[in-house]
Amino acid sequence: MNAVEIEEAVSALARQPFDADEFPYAFLQAFGRKDVELKRLRKNNTSDVVGGVLRRDSIHIAVAAPGEVGATLAALRDSPKSAANRVKFLIATDGDEVQAEETATGEFRSFPLPELDRHFGFFLPLAGISAVRQIKDNPIDVKAVGRLNKLYLELLRENPDWAKEEKRPELNRLMARLVFCFFAEDTGIFIGDTLFTASIRQFSEDRAGLTNTDQVLAQLFLAMSTPTKENGNPTSRFRQAAGVKAYADVFPYVNGGLFEDAGAVPRFSRAARNYLLHAGELDWKEINPDIFGSMIQAVAEDDERASLGMHYTSVPNILKVLNPLFLDELNEKLGEAGDSVRKLRALRRRLSRIRVFDPACGSGNFLVIAYRQMREIEHEIVKRTGDDPKSVIPLTNFYGIEIKGFAAEIARLALLIAEFQADSRLISQQAARSMVLPLHKSGKIVEGNALRLDWLEVCPPAAPVTEERDLGGPTGQLALEESRLSDRDEVETYICGNPPYIWSNDQTAAQKEEIEISFSSRTKGWKQLNYVSGWFIKAAEYNSAHGAHSAFVSINTICQGQHVELLWPSLLRLGVHIEFAHTSFKWSNLSTNNAGVTVVIVGLSGNTKIRARPVLYSECENKAVERREAENISPYLVPGPDLIVRKASRPLAAVANMARGNMPYDGGNLLLSPEQVTAEIPTDRMSLVRRIFGSEEFIYGAVRYCLWIRDDVVDWAMETPSIAKRIGLTREARLRSSDVGAQALALTPHRFREMNAGNRLTIVIPAVSSENRPYLTAGLIGASDVLTNRNYGIFDGELWNLALLSSKMHLVWIATVCGRLEMRYSYTNTLGWNTFPVPPLTTQDKADLTRCAEDILLAREAHFPATIADLYDPEAMPDDLRRAHERNDETLERIYIGRRFRNDTERLEHLFALYTKMTASDAGPGKKSLSKSPRKRKEKAA
DNA sequence: TATCCGACACTTG
DNA sequence: CAAGTGTCGGATA
Numbered sequence: 001m002n003a004v005e006i007e008e009a010v011s012a013l014a015r016q017p018f019d020a021d022e023f024p025y026a027f028l029q030a031f032g033r034k035d036v037e038l039k040r041l042r043k044n045n046t047s048d049v050v051g052g053v054l055r056r057d058s059i060h061i062a063v064a065a066p067g068e069v070g071a072t073l074a075a076l077r078d079s080p081k082s083a084a085n086r087v088k089f090l091i092a093t094d095g096d097e098v099q100a101e102e103t104a105t106g107e108f109r110s111f112p113l114p115e116l117d118r119h120f121g122f123f124l125p126l127a128g129i130s131a132v133r134q135i136k137d138n139p140i141d142v143k144a145v146g147r148l149n150k151l152y153l154e155l156l157r158e159n160p161d162w163a164k165e166e167k168r169p170e171l172n173r174l175m176a177r178l179v180f181c182f183f184a185e186d187t188g189i190f191i192g193d194t195l196f197t198a199s200i201r202q203f204s205e206d207r208a209g210l211t212n213t214d215q216v217l218a219q220l221f222l223a224m225s226t227p228t229k230e231n232g233n234p235t236s237r238f239r240q241a242a243g244v245k246a247y248a249d250v251f252p253y254v255n256g257g258l259f260e261d262a263g264a265v266p267r268f269s270r271a272a273r274n275y276l277l278h279a280g281e282l283d284w285k286e287i288n289p290d291i292f293g294s295m296i297q298a299v300a301e302d303d304e305r306a307s308l309g310m311h312y313t314s315v316p317n318i319l320k321v322l323n324p325l326f327l328d329e330l331n332e333k334l335g336e337a338g339d340s341v342r343k344l345r346a347l348r349r350r351l352s353r354i355r356v357f358d359p360a361c362g363s364g365n366f367l368v369i370a371y372r373q374m375r376e377i378e379h380e381i382v383k384r385t386g387d388d389p390k391s392v393i394p395l396t397n398f399y400g401i402e403i404k405g406f407a408a409e410i411a412r413l414a415l416l417i418a419e420f421q422a423d424s425r426l427i428s429q430q431a432a433r434s435m436v437l438p439l440h441k442s443g444k445i446v447e448g449n450a451l452r453l454d455w456l457e458v459c460p461p462a463a464p465v466t467e468e469r470d471l472g473g474p475t476g477q478l479a480l481e482e483s484r485l486s487d488r489d490e491v492e493t494y495i496c497g498n499p500p501y502i503w504s505n506d507q508t509a510a511q512k513e514e515i516e517i518s519f520s521s522r523t524k525g526w527k528q529l530n531y532v533s534g535w536f537i538k539a540a541e542y543n544s545a546h547g548a549h550s551a552f553v554s555i556n557t558i559c560q561g562q563h564v565e566l567l568w569p570s571l572l573r574l575g576v577h578i579e580f581a582h583t584s585f586k587w588s589n590l591s592t593n594n595a596g597v598t599v600v601i602v603g604l605s606g607n608t609k610i611r612a613r614p615v616l617y618s619e620c621e622n623k624a625v626e627r628r629e630a631e632n633i634s635p636y637l638v639p640g641p642d643l644i645v646r647k648a649s650r651p652l653a654a655v656a657n658m659a660r661g662n663m664p665y666d667g668g669n670l671l672l673s674p675e676q677v678t679a680e681i682p683t684d685r686m687s688l689v690r691r692i693f694g695s696e697e698f699i700y701g702a703v704r705y706c707l708w709i710r711d712d713v714v715d716w717a718m719e720t721p722s723i724a725k726r727i728g729l730t731r732e733a734r735l736r737s738s739d740v741g742a743q744a745l746a747l748t749p750h751r752f753r754e755m756n757a758g759n760r761l762t763i764v765i766p767a768v769s770s771e772n773r774p775y776l777t778a779g780l781i782g783a784s785d786v787l788t789n790r791n792y793g794i795f796d797g798e799l800w801n802l803a804l805l806s807s808k809m810h811l812v813w814i815a816t817v818c819g820r821l822e823m824r825y826s827y828t829n830t831l832g833w834n835t836f837p838v839p840p841l842t843t844q845d846k847a848d849l850t851r852c853a854e855d856i857l858l859a860r861e862a863h864f865p866a867t868i869a870d871l872y873d874p875e876a877m878p879d880d881l882r883r884a885h886e887r888n889d890e891t892l893e894r895i896y897i898g899r900r901f902r903n904d905t906e907r908l909e910h911l912f913a914l915y916t917k918m919t920a921s922d923a924g925p926g927k928k929s930l931s932k933s934p935r936k937r938k939e940k941a942a
Numbered sequence: 943t944a945t946c947c948g949a950c951a952c953t954t955g
Numbered sequence: 956c957a958a959g960t961g962t963c964g965g966a967t968a
Contacts, residue, residue, distance in 0.1 A: 057956070128956070311949090500949080501949055502949085503946095503947055503948055504966075504967080505964090505965065505966060505967095506948080524968085525968075527966080527967060527968085528946080528947085528966085528967065528968085530947090555948090555949070557946095557947075557948085561946070562945095562946060562947085563946095563947095587949080589949095596949070597948095597949040597950085598949095599949090647945095659944090660944070660945070663945095663963085663964080664963090665963095665964075665965095694961085694962075695960095695961055695962085696960095696961065696962080699960095699961085737964085738965090739965055739966075740966095741943095741965075741966085742964085742965080753944095754943090754944080767946090767961085768960080768961050768962090769960080769961075770959075770960055770961080772959085772960090788962095788963095789945090789963080789964095790961075790962070790963085818946095819946065821947085821948075821950080821960085821961075822948095822950085822960085823960095824960065824961070826946075826947080828945080828946060829944095829945090830945075831946085869960095
């Protein structure tokens with residue numbers, strides 16, 4: 001269930017007559033609990049409070065005797081079961097009053113039961129939806145979206161032709177107009193606080209199958225788009241000429257794009273009329289343009305409607321982008337200005353020349369928040385100077401590109417609402433009302449594809465500040481200073497946003513083409529770039545040519561692994577550099593059970609440096625944000641030079657070769673469980689079966705087998721029907737695949753895609769493994785065991801290689817240069833092992849390291865049958881194993897620098913320096929590309 | 943031939 | 956049901 005559906009269910013519950021026995025279950029049902037679950041709960045209710053119902057991890061709710069609500073809540077709070085079951089909410093009610101408490105925060109609410117719907121936001125975590133403050137306090141946005149959603153769907157049902165592409169813009173425009181009208185009547189923009197809704201109620205007919213609501217709306221819109229006077233004509237005549245009826249004539253002239261032309265209105269069924277009136281009954285004054293906007297935009301998208309606004313990005317997350325990008329600096333300047341009227345006015349002028357441009361703006365979240373924050377700063381200036389409070393920050397300084405028409409429409413509207421709300425809060429209601437009509441220009445939101453549009457056309461560089469408003473206002477002094485300085489002042493542009501992330505395999509042909517246009521002349525590997533890269537390169541171009549600054553939220557892989565090599569040289573070549581960054585953190589939206597995605601924030605400068613020192617933000621364990629200044633931030637988002645580690649097909653250092661395990665590509669037919677082995681494989685064919693290790697088998701000790709059939713024994717294998725059957729099924733599975741490579745593999749259905757295996761011993765390292773373990777967990781498998789593609793292997797290599805893999809040095813390197821799956825380490829041979837800088841090792845070094853590796857293995861052995869996961873549990877790593885690793889690190893680090901490194905920063909610094917040295921001696925002078933240079937390995941048999 | 947990736951995708955307390 | 960942590964297949968070089 002989404003928030004809108006829950007709101008409806010809760011509202012219905014609040015209106016129902018109170019049923020003491022049923023209420024707890026009805027309450028849970030309203031928050032999306034399924035019938036089966038409720039049935040189970042009725043049977044096994046573990047509550048120890050009279051009239052109580054307890055659901056683990058969620059709620060302890062009890063119906064109280066009349067007047068005993070407070071006492072019952074106390075009983076719930078005191079119940080040991082509440083804590084033991086980690087309940088999130090305590091609720092008590094007697095049918096008249098409700099008292100509720102959120103256990104984590106201690107937040108308490110008390111209200112009459114019929115008002116339950118006003119507080120439903122408070123309980124949203126029960127449904128797995130993490131509500132933001134505004135929704136908790138006043139769920140107006142959810143209610144409004146719910147009602148408009150109903151209306152939208154009903155209009156589409158009644159007017160199927162409006163669902164067509166060419167009609168959608170008109171429907172979108174209509175919805176935006178309605179929202180504005182609701183807002184206008186509740187904020188006094190229209191005289192009379194129900195003027196709009198009341199007019200529709202009064203002048204449209206309410207008869208089944210026949211309403212003239214569309215005509216009435218058309219009349220009202222006609223009035224709003226027709227001036228009340230022009231060229232001195234008396235009001236009534238000009239509107240009369242347009243055919244405005246008397247009942248519509250009381251509406252003011254609104255226009256401003258939103259009402260530019262009268263526009264068509266679809267037919268309203270009786271239900272649609274009711275939904276319209278129902279929506280009008282809400283108090284739209286309190287609407288949050290950012291929250292409302294991002295929720296409402298889902299109604300126009302067929303595939304997103306089910307989630308209705310669960311993608312709302314909270315203000316703190318948006319500020320993680322906007323604050324370091326420019327707001328922090330403005331606030332700093334505000335502090336420095338103190339009471340100096342001259343400085344304050346200069347800062348205010350600067351505010352009027354700041355442009356914010358979001359080339360993936362959606363419903364305008366980033367723009368709305370930026371606008372609001374800038375108005376706050378301006379307000380503070382006005383308070384100190386006593387100047388005209390009328391804002392000099394024009395909405396026309398806010399630029400956006402949005403591909404979805406409805407969202408673009410909502411973005412323009414959201415900015416208008418944000419402006420009105422800022423005016424009424426920071427100046428006065430009256431001033432806000434007097435300034436708002438006719439609507440002036442809103443943000444310049446262009447509907448289109450950001451990667452196809454020319455950003456210079458959307459947001460032209462150094463555009464003269466053109467305003468409908470006089471910047472200085474009527475107060476003379478400011479206006480005077482204004483004109484004196486204006487031609488010297490420069491326009492500042494800040495590009496921001498959260499563009500879409502799509503990895504190369506999921507891009508459409510059109511999207512691929514867009515990446516091609518931007519990158520094919522810059523990078524060979526453009527086909528592998530994430531779609532978000534397009535925004536980075538366009539921003540970098542804009543920044544570099546026009547001195548703008550940009551900051552985007554992005555999937556974190558943009559700063560990891562192969563992407564660094566694919567993307568960053570193109571960016572750095574444009575002369576931009578990282579001005580600030582936020583290292584990986586989980587991006588959260590309203591739905592908590594949707595794990596979301598791990599992101600970074602990257603702020604790029606223009607080709608000139610304004611910040612003395614770049615700033616690196618990172619989230620600590622307690623969610624607090626740590627701020628570090630650095631000389632430079634590298635594309636890996638670590639302090640350090642702009643060094644890029646390139647894929648290498650062979651090791652740079654004199655270490656063993658590493659290859660990937662074997663991909664089954666079998667539809668599950670070459671793999672066998674132990675039971676299948678006993679059931680299907682005759683004893684005389686057991687030589688065809690080997691134990692196979694994926695990451696999970698290696699880390700958790702699971703047992704899996706496979707058919708491992710070399711070409712020379714195929715015929716012998718095929719003699720066994722059960723084996724022949726499996727090979728046949730593998731062949732079919734491969735033929736079914738759309739992949740050409742897989743089709744080719746169908747010719748050798750007895751084989752894995754690769755057949756890499758060791759003869760004596762195989763050193764294993766899992767491809768993906770948890771970031772919580774203190775070391776990478778490399779190890780050994782038996783001589784006849786094989787690997788899946790989820791492991792890398794060093795086949796028949798020397799044991800000291802295992803010592804390298806098990807070291808802190810290697811972990812630090814992998815953590816920095818390899819890719820990640822969310823936060824997991826994603827190990828690869830080309831990026832992690834082959835590039836790992838190791839100094840030349842003497843025979844003695846190798847002997848010492850071999851000993852260290854053996855000690856680690858022995859320490860593990862001592863805890864048999866503990867799995868790798870048990871042994872490397874960060875909480876419970878055995879001391880002897882920890883000591884063996886310590887000795888290994890000690891030995892290796894002495895080889896590097898003759899002592900232990902002080903910390904990981906020093907380790908990384910040294911590794912990067914060594915990498916630079918090793919690659920420099922390898923490539924010829926002037927040659928920068930190292931990835932392909934075949935490096936001769938000198939395995940000295942010293 | 944050999945990958946590196948996932949607005950992920952599963953299992954599990 | 957959210958925390959924990961690695962499957963699997965393939966388009967691409």
